[in-house]
Structures are given as structure tokens and as C-alpha cells.
Amino acid sequence: MFGITGPQAPDRRVRRTRRAVQQALVELILEKGYDAVTVTDVIGRADVGRSTFYAHFTGKQEVLFSNLDELVRILHPVPRAAPAALFSFSLPMFEHVREQGRLVRALIGRRGGTTVVAHAEQVLAAVVREELLASLPDGRRPPESLDLVVTGIVGAFMALVREWVDGDFTATPAVLNDAFLSLVVPGAEALLAQAPGAGPGHGR
The missing domain is CATH 1.10.10.60 (Homeodomain-like)
Structure with missing residues (x-):
């Protein structure tokens, strides 16, 4: 029936x-x-x-946490077979943030909860770390400062996003992306270039 x-x-x-x-x-x-x-x-x-x-x-x-699924989707890039450049995921992320600005502002803006910000940083840190490891030259090991650099990159991205969604400045995703990449790419490339070799005693 x-x-x-x-x-x-x-x-x-x-x-x-x-x-x-x-x-x-x-x-x-x-x-x-x-x-x-x-x-x-x-x-x-x-x-x-x-x-x-x-x-x-x-x-x-x-x-609050039940809304995190959407935030995690925003912060996870679409898988790419062969990234053309470091952090090419960032522009799609900025575009997703603009599309979901109201939700992002509530979750990680000034009026949101600090626990959600910490979770968002963890999600983004995993994405950044994975990309840096995938970009290491063949035969190179992760440098000891990898996690420090990841923290700095995540901090730069989150600072731009939070100021943006809180309305402290207006910009297009492309402008934000250019600013982000100009801040972090030189340091990331220097980190990768200094990665120690895989052999015993290399880089010590």
C-alpha cells in the first residue's frame, strides 16, 4: 500500500x-x-x-560540527592527474569560498567557533602537506622543516579567507589567489630544493 x-x-x-x-x-x-x-x-x-x-x-x-561536511568539501581540492604548478588547488578553493561565503563566514569568521577554525586548519594542512610531498624531486626525503612550512602556508590561506569573508577587503578569487601564491610559492620551492637526498647521511 x-x-x-x-x-x-x-x-x-x-x-x-x-x-x-x-x-x-x-x-x-x-x-x-x-x-x-x-x-x-x-x-x-x-x-x-x-x-x-x-x-x-x-x-x-x-x-555546528554537522555543518563541517560542507566546509571540508570546500577545503578539499578536486583530484588532478598532473598538477601544473604548486598549490593550483587554491583558486578553486577561493571560488568555492565565494560561492559559500555565508556558511564559511559563520563557521570560520570572527563570529564562528574557534574549534571549527582548528579543524579547518587540520584539513587544509593535510592537503598542503600531501602536495609538498608529491612535489619532492625524485630520491629526496622530506626536509625537517616541512611541518613548519605547512603551518605557515595554511596560516596565510586562512588569514586571507577569514579577512575576506568577514568583509575587511573586497577582491575576486583570482586576486586573492595571486596574493596567496606570491606569498607561499617561493618559500615552498626553496624548501623542496633543499630537501636532503635519500641516501644514508645525505642532508645531515
């Missing part, structure tokens, strides 16, 4: 409810900042009951 529609309906309702709560939190963060938002605020904005809210989330932090 119910066919396919019946079993799917609860799933659709669950998705709609979760999405309404997630969007409500984003709106409230942009209005008053994450720390000032309460579960009661979110429930009222999403127009759901308290029991319904707690059937899906344990609290506002879990709602």
Missing part, C-alpha cells in the same frame, strides 16, 4: 529537520556570534520542538 514513498518519507523529514536546525544556527552565528547563541535560540529560529531538536543533536556544538 505504501510502496516506495512510505519508507522514504521519514528520511526526508529527518533531512529537512536537520537542515532547518543547521541553517538556523548559521543565521544566528552571523547575527550574534556563536558564543552568544543558545539552544533555545536555535529551536525558536528553526521552529522545531525541544524534543525534536534533541532527537537529532546533543547541543549547539553538534549542530
